[in-house]
Amino acid sequence: MNLKQSLKRLLGSAYLNSFGRARLSEAGVVLMLHRVLADSAAASLPHRAPLCVGQSQFEQLLQWLRRHFHCVPLQQLLEFPGADRPRLALTFDDGWRDNAELAYPLLERYEVPASIFLSTDFIGSHQGFWWEAIGETLWQQADSPGAKPLREQLQALDLAPPEALLRRGVDPARSRALGAYLQRLKTLAPQTLQTLADSCPATAAPHALDWAQVQRLERSGLVRFGPHGASHGILTGLDGSALRADLQRSHQALQEHCQAPLGVYCYPNGDHSPQVRAAVAELGYRFALGTQPGLIEAEGNSLLALPRIDVSQANAARPGLLAWRLLQGARA
Structure with missing residues (x-):
């Protein structure tokens, strides 16, 4: 850990253990995670670390959270942000299969409730999310x-991967280059991204949860589910009819398959606009989550643009860095 990280960790821990407790008791914290991986080394690679947490680091995170926060269901936190003790809700985006296989057993062990937001078109899919499909194809078998079909399609889009990515090897520099390359692809149209993902070799097991797993987790009483878009496309890039179709499709899937779906929408990629928020409100949602960092305030937040604090491998492994993120969120 470098000097800058050490300083952030020190300041974050000092904040959480002093005047920060009073500030956090007046508000609430919503954490944003995506995946929990069994292999901590794999989770630590630069192209995965922002969205992945190793299972051992996730367990360490849960232990730390229970010491410092009252962990509550998301909807309860949004309805009543303040309390005598700092309160926190845990959320997972996309609906990865490892949410059930690796994260849930630890949530159950430590009795921490969580909300999982599903990209409903991908439930049970072997192709899965474009970021993972394209990224892991280039990482493991470029x-x-x-x-070859993926490489040819990228070439046709004038987006041929750099030569450094086409060489195999677990190299942090190669991993950083892959992360930067995937960021470039985010600007492509959702259908283009899905076409690229569909050209990737199919995986042996689905990337995403299936509905049987969703229903089993929901029956536990510890996990609730909400919509994260249907296609996982950037909603601000869709026109009015396509936007409403995507929102309606994800909403309807949750209504059909879940006993008690959350009254909370979670924007794919965090992108939203007045038009997106209005369309979400038309479906009856009172709350919606973005990705801007911040705290849940009793007053002052837009209920359809609520902030979260993201959790990476680095700040799960060193929760003092997460406390630093909370300090920054309190200042937002």
């Missing part, structure tokens, strides 16, 4: 015959 030079293989199976990856």
Whole structure:
């Protein structure tokens, strides 16, 4: 850990253990996670670390959260942000299968409730989310015959991967280059991204939860589910009819498959606009989550643009860094 991280960790811990407790008791914290991986080394690679947490670091995070916060269900926190003790709600985006297989057993062990937001078109899919499908194809088998259709399509889009990505090897520099390359792809149209993902070799097991897993987790009473868009496309890039169709499709899927779906929408990629918020409100949602950092205030937040604090591998491994993120969120 470098000097800058050490300083942030020190300041964050000091904040949480002093005047920060009073500030956090007046508000609430919503944490944003995505995936929990069994292999901590794999989770630590630069192209994965912002969205992945190793299972051992996730357990360490839960232990730390229970010491410092009262962990409550998301909807309860949004309805009543303030309390005598700092309160926190845990959320997972996308609906990864490892949410059930690796994260849930630890949530159950430590009795921490969580909310999972599903990209409903992908439930049970073997192709899964474009970021993972494209990223892992380039990371693990970029030079293989199976990856040739992906390479050809990227070439046709004038987005041929850099040569450094086509060489195999667990190299942090290569991983950073892959992360930067995937960021470039985010500007492509949702259908283009899905076409690229569909050209990737199919995985042996689905990336996403299936509905049977969703229903089993919901029956536990510890996990609730809400919509994260249907196609996982950037909603601000859709016109009025396509926007409403995407929102309606994800809303309807939750209504059909869940006993008590959350009254909370979670924007894919965090992107929203007045038009998106109005369309979400038309479906009856009182609350919606973005990705801007901040705290849940009793007053002052837009209920359809609520902030969260993201959790990466780095700040799960060193929760003092997460406390630093809370300090920054309190200042937002």
